[in-house]
Amino acid sequence: MQEGEVIVMSRVLTKSVDVVVLGGGPAGLGAAIRAKEVGSRSVLLVERAEELGGVLPQCIHNGFGLHYFKEELTGPEYAWRLIKKLDKLGVEVLTHTMAIDINADKVVTVVNRDGVIKIKARSVILAMGCRERARGAIRIPGDRPAGVLTAGTVQRLINIEGYLPGERVVVVGSGDIGMIMARRLVLEGAEVAAVVEILPFIGGLIRNEVQCLRDFDIPTYTSHSTIFIHGRNRVKGVTITEVDRKMNPIPGTEKYIECDTVVLSVGLIPENELSRQAGVEIDPSTGGPVVDEVFQTNIPGIFAGGNVVHVHDLADYVTESAEIAAENAVKFAQGQQVVDDTTRVFVEAGENIRYVIPRYVSKSRPASFYMRVSWPLERAVIKIGDIVKRRFPFVRPSEQVRIDVPVEKMKKIEGERLVISCEGTEVIPR
Amino acid sequence: MGLMDSVDVLVIGGGVAGASIVRELSRYELEVAMVEKEADVCFGVTKATHALIHSGIPGKGIPLENRTLLLGNLKMDQLCKDLDVPFERVGKLLVAFNSEELEILRMHEYNCRVGGVPGVELITDVNKIREMEPNISPKVIAALYTPTTGIVSPWELVFGLIENAKKNGVRLYVNAEVKSIFVQQDGSFIVGTEVGDVKSRYIVNAAGFGADSIARLIGDDSFKVTAVREQRIIIDKVYKGLVKHLVRALNGLKTTGDFVAPTVYGDIMIGETIEHPDDVYDVATTRDGLEGRVIPRAKDLVPSLPVRGTIKPFAGNIPRVNLKTEGGYKLIGDYLVKPSLASEKLINVVLTGSGVGAAPAIATYVVEEILPSVGLELKPKDRFDPKREGIPRFAELTDEERAKLIEKDPRWGHVVCRCEMVTEGEIVEAIRRGATTYDGVKFRTRTGMGRCQGGFDRPRVLRILSRELGIPVEKITRKGDGSYEVLYRVKELLLDARRGSDSNV
Structure with missing residues (x-):
């Protein structure tokens, strides 16, 4: 080295942790807390927003926590309880920090106002949640004015930013x-001039249909499609039309509805761009990683919990699933075995099942199956291979079904495939 | 309104034609200004073109287009390098599905050789086609390969041209719709706009769909501009690599059929319909157009096309020139670039769908040939600077480069748009360079152009725009002219209603 030569050290900072949790919503908070509770020495939580809680701070309605905290809370209250617990346990938190890359060696690159940090973790918990499907994805034709917004964006504008x-x-x-x-x-x-749903039934929970639409006399059009958005600069109206059973517009049923705003609530998609970068296998039926019964992905040491795996009905279930991921992520970080590879079974969605989680289970372990049906049925029977048969008065796509199977029954699985199916009476013709 | 500027040349219209011409004019000792009726440049035709730079396969009866496409294509590398604008020569595969179409390809191959299109090759070995483009339809039997066909970002090109022109002294006025033109006794003009008057010795009328109305202001009704509407779809960049070249079908004898193309940003563009809307500003998409034409035709070319990855369907209208004849206005296929019949010091410039690729050559033609032929004297500037630096793209930097930017300004460490990884640093820089609307920021930085289409970034970008421009969020528009993003503050409506009921008591 010559005298006077300036050595520029790398500006990129590095850091090592046992468990890194990506996302500080109901999944990430739950996972970070659980990881610390079960004895992980170092847990780091990374959140891109200014504050923790994910979508919860903008969900000022009630209905949270009935399962998890056994009392009814609002979104901010639910988040606050978890955040207090997190603080008490001393979990390290980086807010206002965006994870921009993960690789298969479990090095997570994040950026914030302090710079670029490469975090080497023994295990990673993906808890990025989901995002909303936008207008383009469902190809609503028409003009492209301002005033077409997704429901979550509207929620943020009203409840956080203060704009209607x-x-x-x-x-x-x-x-x-x-x-x-x-x-x-x-x-x-x-x-609210109309709620327009292309299916013959409401997409969300019954309690919301009653408490939000019927109680407020909001006109609801099921089996209707929005075929045109009007307005060059700002929305002026929409044209809706009745659809047949194949969801094709029925000519002559067009109806123009004047409005200045269109709010889209047309589905949520697990947010897995980072997961893909790491080489995590994505299940096309959920949009989330293919996981086993301990919520581990195809990459050993990368776990996933909450809505990044599949979209849950309730925040409570999101937190619960992330806790399972966390317990096992800690075990993995400590060098313990988390799954039994010798008795693995591949799980498949059969008749009238839109998807099922997990996609891999072990015959030697108990398992919880989470699933959604494709179409509403009454007097329904859900079969898990030949080992479990469960009856339900009704099943609907909006309501996730969970079936716990004890280890004695799991042992009875024959072969390496397990098909889950659902039969029943169609009340709404398909 | 008073006089706001006095110039040698005034260019009307901030699309690719106008932008190329002002930048070319800025090489000379001239006072030059541009007026644009929208809130920003590149908010009209150019923004929604197909982003393709044609190789210049000669067409019938369009001598000006043929000549300028070839020349423009040659100028593209240096131009985009100088202006720091993404441009890639991906090459085109113009395909044939049957022996009839193969004969048409042979005709085009011949025309290319005569016309001087470089590197053209007619490929009839299907294995070779498959090797070049693995996902292409197995029904394709031959392809005419033109290696010089390119893809560009049309809006970055316009922003680059304008920024560079401004650097070299050109003045830009936005929201400046032209309302009147007075021809003075000495032949110069007083142009009245929404924001003030401009005195000018020469006018270049590059107003796109407004060009015919502008010409009429001086009594020139020699042409009319009509529209062809083209609907297209952008597909998510996670499918990057699905096609490597522009893959295009024939449209009868013409080379401009349906296509599947990569974009400079890694996503995929498919298109396009050919419609004739009555209203030249009607850029609505339709179910028939998207589901009935664009998607099935693109799938004919690339059967595995992942339509579920749709990010954004859109439509662009491209101008067509109709010249006045005894029997009424008659459509010509070519561009219109010539002095007006009413006053030779006003040059009408109307390009069509291929215009982005021809614009550099059109600009040279207008500035070096047409304007001097009607008396404009050109004296090169001693200190013309051809270079413009683009806004750094955080998503494309190395970690070291990122860390360096953040060290200088922590706003570069705040990611505002997650799908396209755009930081607050880029947003602020876009506003500094002239963006005043959401779309102005979006087209300069790509914020909101990814798969969530603004779901995440929009409230944040509105907040930054409001802060930087010092205007309330409810006054910020998507693209000017009443396109407000939000209409009220929370409780405003409730308070108004209460006030209303109070007054009734």
Whole structure:
């Protein structure tokens, strides 16, 4: 080295932890807390927003915590309880920090106002949640004015930023956030001219249909499609039409509805761009990673919990699933075996099952199966291979089904494939 | 309104034609200004073109287009390098599905050789086609390969041209729709706009769909501009690599059929419909267009096309020139670039769908040939600087480069758009360079252009725009002219309603 030569050290910072949790919503908070509780020495939680809680701070309605905390809370209250616990346990937190890359060696690259940090972790918990499907993804034709927003964006604008997007609104789709925002918009002085759903039934939970739409007399059009958005600069209206059973528009049934805002509630998609970068295998039926019964992905040491795996009905279930991922992520970080590879079984969605989690189970372990049906049925029977047969008075796509199978029954699985199916009476013709 | 500027040349319209011309003019000792009726440049035709730089396969009866496409293509590498604009020569495979179409390819191959299109090759070995483009339809039997066909970002090109022109002294006025033009006794003009008047010796009328109305202001009704509407779809960049070249079908004898193309940003563009809307500004998409044409035709070319990865369907209208004849206005296929019949000091410039690729050559033609022929004297500037630096793209930097930017300004460490990984540093820089609307920021930085289409970034970008421009969020628009993003503050409606009921009591 010559005298006077300037040596520029790398500007990129590095860090080592046992468990890194990506995302500080109901899944990430739950996972970080659980990881610390079961004895991990170093847990780091990375959250891109200014504050913890994920989507919870903007969910000012009630209905959270009934299962997890055994009392009814609002979203911010639910988040606050978890955040207090997290603080008490001393989990290290980086907010306002975006994870921009993960590789298969479990090195997570994050950026924040302090710079670029490479975090080497023994195990990674993916808890990035989900995002909303936008207008383009469902290809609603028409003009492209301002005033077409997803329900979650509207929720943020009203509840966090303090802006009301418009005064006469049409909600397209009938997911839970869409219905909750329909009610919120009415409470804020706007008029909700219609909720338009292409399926013959409402997409979200029954309790939201009753409490948000019926109780507020909001006109609801099922089996209707939005075929055109009008307005060059700002939304002026929409044209909706009845659809047949194959969801094709029925000519002559067009109806114009004047509005200045269109709110989309047309589905949520697990957010897995980072997972893909790491080489995590994605299940096309959920949009989330293919996981086994301990929520481990195809890459040993990378776990996933909450809505990044599949979209749950309730935040409570999100937290619970992330806790399972966390317990096993800690075991992995400590060098313990987390799955029994010798008795692995591949799980498949059969008749009238849209998807099932997990995709791999072990015959030597108990398992919890989470699933959604494709179509509503009454007097339904869900079969897990030949080992379990469970009856339900009704099943609906909006309501996730969970079936716990004890180890004695799991041992009876024959072969390496397990098919889950659902039969029953169709009340709404398909 | 008072006089706001006095110039040698005024260019009307901030699309690719106008932008190329002002930048070319800025090489000379001239006072030059541009007026644009929208809130930003590149908010009209150019923004929604197909982003393809043609190789210049000669067409019938379009001598000006043929000549300028070939020349423009040659100029593209240096231009995009100078302006720091993404441009890639991906090459085109113009395909044939049957022996009839193969004969048409042979005709085009011949025309290319005569016309001087470089590197053209007619490929009839299907294995070779498959090797070049593995996902292409097995029904393709031959392809005419033009290696010089390119892809570009049309809006980055316009922003680059304008920024560089401004650096070299050109003045830009936005929201400046032209309302009147007075021809003075000495032949110069007073142009009245929404924001003030401009006195000018020469006018270049590059107003796109407004060009015919502009010409009429001086009594020139020699042409009319009509529209062809083209609907297209952008597919997520996770499918990057699905096609490597522009893969295009024939459209009868013409080379401009349906296509599947990579974009400079890694996503895929498919298109396109050919429609004739009555209203030249009607850029609505339709179910028939998207589901009935664009998707099935693109699938004919690339059967495995992942339509579920749709990010954004959109439509662009491209101008067509109709010249006045005794029997009414008649469509010509070519561009219109010539002095007006009413006053030779006003040059009409109307390009069509291929215009982005021809614009560099059109600009040279207008500045070096047409304007001097009607008396404009050109004296090169001593200190013309051809270079422009683009806004650094955080997503494309190395970690070291990222850390360096953050060290200088921590706003570069705040990711505002997650799908396209755009930071607050880029947003602020875009505003500094002239963005005043959400779309202005979006097209300069790619914020909101990814798969969530603004779901995540929009509230954050609105907040930054509001802070940087010092205007309330409810006054910020998507793209000017009443396109407000949010209409009220929370409780505003409730308070108004209460006030209303109070007054009734």
